[in-house]
Amino acid sequence: MNSWRKSHDLRSFAAQLESQGELVRIRKEVEPKFELPALLQQLEQHRKAFIFENVKGARFPLIGGLLNSTERLGQAIGNDTSGLYDHRHHAEAFLAAIGAPIAHEIVESGPVKEIVITGDDINLADLPVPTFFELDSGAFVTGAVGISKDKTDGRLNMGFYRSLITGKDTLVINASSMSDLRRIYAAAEESGEAMPIALAIGVPPALLMAASGKTPPGMSELDLAGGLSGQPVEMVKCETSDLLVPALAEIVIEGVVDFSNKVENTLGEFAGQYGPETAPTTRVTAITHRKDAMYYSIMAGRNPEHNTLGAISTYGMQKIIAANLREQFPSIKDINIACEPRLGAMLHIFISIAKKDDEEPRKLLDAAFKATAGIFPVSMIAKRIVIVDDDIDVFNLEEVEWAIWTRLSRADKIMTIADVKSWELERCVNEDMESVRVGIDGTMDMDSVDKLLKPIIPGSEAIHLDDYLD
Secondary structure, three states: OOHHHHHOOHHHHHHHHHHOOOEEEEOOOEOOEOHHHHHHHHHHHOOOEEEEOOEOOOOOOEEEOOOOOHHHHHHHOOOOOOOOOOHHHHHHHHHHHHHOOOOOEEOOOOHHHOEEEEHHHOOHHHOOOOEOOOOOOOOEEOOEEEEEEOOOOOOEEEEEOOEEEEEOOEEEEOOOOOOHHHHHHHHHHHHOOOEEEEEEEOOOHHHHHHHHOOOOOOOOHHHHHHHHHOOOOEEEEOOOOOOEEEOOOOEEEEEEEEEEEEEEEEEEOOOOOEEEEEEEEEEEEEEEEOOOOOEEOOOOOOOHHHHHHHHOOHHHHHHHHHHHHHHHOOOEEEEEEEOOHHHOOOEEEEEEEOOOOOOHHHHHHHHHHHOEEOOEEHHHHEEEEEEEEOOOOOOOHHHHHHHHHHHOOOHHHEEEEEEEEOOOOOOOOOOOOEEEEEEEEOOOOHHHHHHHOOOOOOOHHHOOHHHHOO
16 A cells, blocks of 8 residues: 555554544543533533544444644645634635645555455444434434435435434435435435445545535546645445445445335434435445444534535535635635534624625625525525625624624615525525525625724734744
């Protein structure tokens, strides 16, 4: 095995974090239902990675918390994170990788093939799968990268799909209405053909990031992951289908989708609410894993690793929206598409401008809600759009809120749009899947600029306290 590629797998990154004192090992036995998630939540709030070595009833340890900050995202792909490293910097790395993808390689075998389990020996109860919240339908696999084949172009499709364990050899792999898998499911069900699927657990960090984001049409998440890591992702053929899976994964679950048996299920979502889904059952046909495999899990709900990875999905949207709006409004300085759990299940868009007149923000709000973010209409996925002056950092939520509540002077600077078609993650929608959208002009009125200026210290960005300390 190539040492470079080995050093970029999940366990090598975990070892790096442990050497830095950033990974905690829990050796005491824990219950997978509720007790384990309670501990995961506390560890994540301290931004610690973790390994639970003794999960009751399971044959494998559980690992997680590796990518629970933006700095960790950069560190995992070898970027310099010694200074400020936030989502702006990681978005640049992500978009650079989209511009320089590296094709995957097919290999004969790999660590994930060290143990092959089929037939009656398959038992999903061997995995330390947590039951996270009180009203969850059961134990959910949350950290797996789902792999299917898009029949329209023959490409492998990858993404994160929460999966409910329903039996010894059955599970339900959910697909949101915005996911490619939902479309692939529909095409396979209509054709009547058997549909293979796989869940790869504990894949290299670059592939976790690529599976979280949205790739341009025609680009594989595998090739994006190669661009992020600087080397091809090694893939190996499944045991029971022609699908390819990451050779450096910890565990792979192979299966066939049964569209005749659909199951409704509920899990606590990233925005701090329960989310019901309905999806077909998958019958497991094989499990392959490393000899000393670790089960990777992401703490569900409103927790750091879940939300850090989730924010990656906005990178591509941000580029598309920015290009569209800047062409119409050259006064735009910055655009931030915020995927913040404290702001609920929907996106919030913050735009700073050097406005020329008091009518411009309203025109920009109208154009922004009518824009598209790739395949998504902005109005469908964004709950609120806020326009602020160019002295406000749109990537700093405190500054945006300050601008709104110190510069909002008139009722006509707030616009509401009723009965907008939404998506299923917004649980407050009416029976027609519609809800309200809000636009806010948080800029200074042109005749009030002198009395509403933000106090600043000239040159402060070049003065650093560390330079003055021993």
